[in-house]
Each structure stands twice: as C-alpha cells, then as structure tokens.
Amino acid sequence: MKELELYIHIPFCAQKCHYCDFVSFADKTDAFEEYVNALCREMEYYKERFAEQRIKTVYIGGGTPSLLPADLILRITDSLYKNFNLTETKEKRKGLFLQKKIRPTTEFSMECNPGTVDKSKLDAYWKAGINRISFGLQSTIEDELRTLGRIHTYEDFIRCFEDAREVGFDNINVDLMQALPGQDMISWQMTLGQVGTWHPEHISAYSLIIEEGTDFHQWMKKGKTISGEERNGIFLPNGEVKLLPSEEEERDIYYFTKEMLEKSGYKQYEISNYAVPGFECQHNIGYWKRENYLGLGLNASSMADNVRWKNTADLAAYIQDPTQAAEEEKKLSVKEQMEEFMFLGLRLRDGISQTDFVNCFHQDITLVYGEVLDDLYDQGMITYEEDNIKLTDKGIDVSNRVLAEFLIDPE
Ligand code: SF4
Structure with a gap:
C-alpha cells in the first residue's frame, strides 16, 4: 500500500513574532470556526484521491495550532479519521492505546506555543490520538524571548512541558533558535543546559535568518561592537540595539550544540535536528527523502508522484471554497x-x-x-x-x- 504524509496548516497566532515570515494572522479570532469548516471540506475533497494510501505521519503546524479552542482541534482530528486511512490511531481512540494494549505507529505531531496551551488542552490532544508535541520555545532567556516578540516565558514552557508529560506525551520536541540578536555563547549555553534538564526526546536548533518583510528586517542596520567591529544589529523601537552574532560565533554555537547534545545521548540526524535514537521526526525525514505529502489549509504545499502544488495564501478565498484552493499543479x-x-x-x-x-x-x-x-x-x-x-x-x-x-x- 502506498504511503502519504499529511500536513495541516493553522494560520493564526496570538501576535506576530518580529522574525516571522510565515503565513499567519494575529487578528482573525472570528475566522477560527469558518477556517476549520473549510479544512474539513478540503479533507472530504481529497478523500477519494488518496483513499488507497496509508497515512504515515500527520503534522499540525502553523501559525499556532494550540491557539484554537480544543474542540476545534478535535473537529480536525475527527475529520482526519473519517476521511483518511489512519487505522492505528483510530484504535487508539477506542481506548485500546490508553489501556496499553496497542502502540499507535502513525506519528501524529502538533505544534504548541507555550503561551497558548494548558493541561486540559493537552489532555484533549492526547485523547484525540496526537502522540507527539512540538513546543516552540526558542530560548529560555526572558530578554531574548522579548526581543523575538514571543508571547510566552520560560516559566510557561516549564508548566506546559510538565503538563504534557503528566497527560502521557512521551515524544516531545523543543524548538530552539541560534544566532539571535544579543545572543552569545554564555546565553546559548544557559538555554541548552536548561532545556536539557527536561529531557525532551527531540531538539531542533535552527539559526535565525532575517527574512524580508519582517520587523527584524526593517530594524536591521549596521552597529558596532565594543571593540569597534562592524556587525549587523537589530535596532529595537525602544532604543535598544542587539548585535547579531558573527559567522564565527554562530559556528561555535553550532559545534557546542552538537557536542553537548551528543554527550547527552542525542544523535544529530539532520543538520539542525537532534533526537534520542528512535525519536527522529518521521514526518520531516519523509520530506527530506521526498516522500509524497498532502498539505491541507492556507498556503500549504503538496507533492504526490513528483507533481507539486500549493494552496492559495488568500484566507477569504480559501474559506469560501477550499476545493478550489490549489493553484496550478507542476510536474517536476x-x-x-x-x-x-x-x-x-x-x-x-x-x-x-x-x-x-x-x-x-x-x-x-x-x-x-x-x-x-x-x-x-x-x-x-x-x-x-x-x-x-x-x-x-x-x-x-x-x-x-x-x-x-x-x-x-x-x-
Ligand atoms: S508563533 Fe510561530 S508562526 Fe506565529 S508569528 Fe511567531 S514564529 Fe510566526
């Protein structure tokens, strides 16, 4: 039987982070329900085309999926089970997994922002068959989180990480960012050391890239270090200047990360991704190995049998008719x-x-x-x-x- 990965995009956030160029909106609470209705229609639309394929992984990403009320996430998971072939996870819903009688094999991830999730939401996700949580933490240093425009604190992360463990999640990723404005080796060591004490199964550590159209891009100018060296810096609206690490510092941070995580039992399986052996993200590996995937939702990309297509980035058009959202298909x-x-x-x-x-x-x-x-x-x-x-x-x-x-x- 052929296999397929599913990606579901939730394009809503509590506020826009200063570095973010993803398709996400911070002021559309009133569109949540209509958007989920549209997603369910899109799933029904693809049901026949992919009926014969086994769903290998599911990834709900964004945006901030955990910003949605839990009942809307449950409507999405119900629609998934109704329209696609996720057998093991269906059995989990019957309670067999909770009785430890089976282990679902479909990796089912969801991104959570620590500022938007609580124990009852996490419990609802777990019971709905989601078996992997990816927390977008980025840093444990409050000043760095504020500079990035994140809505949460490190304390928020600790609370929801503990809650996730308590409700049963035994596969948790933590997203971190390197090469932040104002970051140095000492603050990075602090972030990595603190995250390590929670023993997540997976850590992603990407370097910040300043993308056009973001606040950071607008706020970036040349600044000077104490020694007079010219560096790019972020000139924050409050007057503070945060210099970006040099290329050399960024490489030092990368090598420190690799060494420290490998000593702690993680394996680097991709340039920016580390996992306890057996907990590598199957969804992302599928993407790097060019397996077929179907992207559902606003601006989501798909690839099936070397044909690529992408959904519109126009929210109103998507909600109005998700069955017409796909732009022209392109055969590679x-x-x-x-x-x-x-x-x-x-x-x-x-x-x-x-x-x-x-x-x-x-x-x-x-x-x-x-x-x-x-x-x-x-x-x-x-x-x-x-x-x-x-x-x-x-x-x-x-x-x-x-x-x-x-x-x-x-x-
Ligand atoms: S939470 Fe994620 S998707 Fe939303 S604005 Fe921040 S970086 Fe972008």
Whole structure:
C-alpha cells in the first residue's frame, strides 16, 4: 500500500513574532470556526484521491495550532479519521492505546506555543490520538524571548512541558533558535543546559535568518561592537540595539550544540535536528527523502508522484471554497527531481544512498554528478560511507554553497 504524509496548516497566532515570515494572522479570532469548516471540506475533497494510501505521519503546524479552542482541534482530528486511512490511531481512540494494549505507529505531531496551551488542552490532544508535541520555545532567556516578540516565558514552557508529560506525551520536541540578536555563547549555553534538564526526546536548533518583510528586517542596520567591529544589529523601537552574532560565533554555537547534545545521548540526524535514537521526526525525514505529502489549509504545499502544488495564501478565498484552493499543479522534470534528491537528502547526516539514486532515476549517480562529487570530495566537503554520500563537518559549515553545486545547468 502506498504511503502519504499529511500536513495541516493553522494560520493564526496570538501576535506576530518580529522574525516571522510565515503565513499567519494575529487578528482573525472570528475566522477560527469558518477556517476549520473549510479544512474539513478540503479533507472530504481529497478523500477519494488518496483513499488507497496509508497515512504515515500527520503534522499540525502553523501559525499556532494550540491557539484554537480544543474542540476545534478535535473537529480536525475527527475529520482526519473519517476521511483518511489512519487505522492505528483510530484504535487508539477506542481506548485500546490508553489501556496499553496497542502502540499507535502513525506519528501524529502538533505544534504548541507555550503561551497558548494548558493541561486540559493537552489532555484533549492526547485523547484525540496526537502522540507527539512540538513546543516552540526558542530560548529560555526572558530578554531574548522579548526581543523575538514571543508571547510566552520560560516559566510557561516549564508548566506546559510538565503538563504534557503528566497527560502521557512521551515524544516531545523543543524548538530552539541560534544566532539571535544579543545572543552569545554564555546565553546559548544557559538555554541548552536548561532545556536539557527536561529531557525532551527531540531538539531542533535552527539559526535565525532575517527574512524580508519582517520587523527584524526593517530594524536591521549596521552597529558596532565594543571593540569597534562592524556587525549587523537589530535596532529595537525602544532604543535598544542587539548585535547579531558573527559567522564565527554562530559556528561555535553550532559545534557546542552538537557536542553537548551528543554527550547527552542525542544523535544529530539532520543538520539542525537532534533526537534520542528512535525519536527522529518521521514526518520531516519523509520530506527530506521526498516522500509524497498532502498539505491541507492556507498556503500549504503538496507533492504526490513528483507533481507539486500549493494552496492559495488568500484566507477569504480559501474559506469560501477550499476545493478550489490549489493553484496550478507542476510536474517536476527529472532534472528538478535529481536536484531535490541531492539537496534535501544531503541535509540528513546519513546523506543519500547511491542505490536509491539508481532506483529513482535508472542511472548511476556518477553519470550525472561525477565531476561535482569529485571536486567536493577533493575539497573535503563530502565523504563516502559504504553506499552513502554525506556532508563532512567542513561541508556543513558552508552547506548552502555545497548544496547549490547540485543544481544542474540548463541544457
Ligand atoms: S508563533 Fe510561530 S508562526 Fe506565529 S508569528 Fe511567531 S514564529 Fe510566526
């Protein structure tokens, strides 16, 4: 039976964080219910097309899904069970899992903002079959959280992490951000050390990227360090200036993270993701391995059998007719599929398998990328391990440049 990953986008937030360029709205409480109605209609619409596929993972992301009242999340999960093939999780709903008689195998994640969730919501998610929580914490330092425009404190996180454990969640991710304005190695060590004391099964640590259209982009100017070195800085509206870490400091933070988490029993399985073995995020691995996924909701992307499509970003249009939300489908050329295979797959620490390349494209990888691979190997950017090709630490340091080498010149 074919497998499919599902992503469900909830585009609402309590307030817009200063670095965020995701499609999310901070002032649309009155649209919650209509939006969930539209999502349920969209699920019904796709029911026939994907009826024969087993749902491998579900991921409710955003935005801030936990901002919705719990009964709306339950309407979403009910609609999922009604329209898609999630057998193990259905059994869980019958109470078998709660009696420890079965273990659901469908990974079912939901993003939660610590400022919008309480024990009764978490309990409702758990009973509805959600079995993995991803907390967007970013930092444990109050000043950094304020600078980012987050609505929660570290105390809020502690409370909801403990609540999540109490209701039964045994698979929890914590999202952290590196290279924040004003962050240094000492404050990062504090964040990582404090998060480590809660023993989450998974930690994501992405570096901040200042995107166009965000408050940070507007507030960024050149500032000076005490020694006079010129650096980009965020000039906050209250007059404070927070300098961004240098590239060198960012790399030091990355290596410190890797070393500390590996010593604590986590395995780095992707450039920015660490997990206790067995708790790697299957949904994201599927994305990096180019498995089929269906995105539901505003601006959600999908890929099925090398055809990509994306839903509209117009909230009113989506609510009015979610069955017409998908913009034009695009069939990926073989060249585009190969490029994606390389630059998504090489993000994984196990890298890509040469046999998988042959199975996908019916030709040897060296016929397409022989020259690039030889060059990168000579520069120490990649290494070979049995059937696999992986980035080295040196390759990860300049991963954007290395991955760009796999773009194939137009003929
Ligand atoms: S909570 Fe997440 S999605 Fe919402 S504004 Fe902040 S970063 Fe963006």
